[in-house]
Amino acid sequence: MDIQITWMKADHSEDILRIETLSFDSPWSQKQFFEAWQDPKMYTLVAKIDSQLVGYLIYSRCRDKLVIENLAVDRSFRRNLVGKKLVLSVIDNLGNRDCVELNVADSNLDAHLFLRSLGFKASEIKRAFYGNNQDAYLFSFRPAVLVGG
Numbered sequence: 001m002d003i004q005i006t007w008m009k010a011d012h013s014e015d016i017l018r019i020e021t022l023s024f025d026s027p028w029s030q031k032q033f034f035e036a037w038q039d040p041k042m043y044t045l046v047a048k049i050d051s052q053l054v055g056y057l058i059y060s061r062c063r064d065k066l067v068i069e070n071l072a073v074d075r076s077f078r079r080n081l082v083g084k085k086l087v088l089s090v091i092d093n094l095g096n097r098d099c100v101e102l103n104v105a106d107s108n109l110d111a112h113l114f115l116r117s118l119g120f121k122a123s124e125i126k127r128a129f130y131g132n133n134q135d136a137y138l139f140s141f142r143p144a145v146l147v148g149g
């Protein structure tokens, strides 16, 4: 499948909210997406197949790391490498920063397996990170450092 990655636009909001609501127990609101979209520290990406919006990813840039704030793929298009292509476009922008990070609910096994397949490692447990008292794992991707020379 040909997956296109482009910038999020205002008229994507209906598709994004539909995917978000079907993907998370505590989905982001339209206001949260709008604030992220307007925030100059946030980068908002969508994935399309045949012009249909099938996934999105929001990340922020800090001096020493990139942080994935939200990521989801339409259920009907999962396991088609859409999520991988979105995350690789973040990794491509690492520059000389140390890592890409994100928090994932401890119960979200699909996301754990997905991230591990991309080389992320769980580096910390955050107790009661979510409002419903649920724990999160902090997952990090660090590019391999070449030693020698």
Ligand SMILES: CC(C)(COP(=O)(O)OP(=O)(O)OC[C@H]1O[C@@H](n2cnc3c(N)ncnc32)[C@H](O)[C@@H]1OP(=O)(O)O)[C@@H](O)C(=O)NCCC(=O)NCCS
Residues within 6 Å of the ligand: 023, 024, 071, 072, 073, 074, 077, 078, 079, 080, 081, 082, 083, 084, 085, 104, 108, 109, 110, 111, 113, 114, 115, 117, 118
């Ligand atoms: C996690 C998520 C984004 C993955 O998106 P996706 O487009 O289905 O993932 P990809 O097709 O790019 O998967 C790449 C690889 O990750 C691994 N993987 C992905 N989902 C997996 C699953 N449910 N079980 C086991 N391995 C999985 C596989 O190795 C896969 O490669 P393969 O299909 O060739 O075996 C998607 O399941 C999702 O939207 N989940 C709900 C939202 C969510 O949990 N967000 C937090 C994301 S970190």
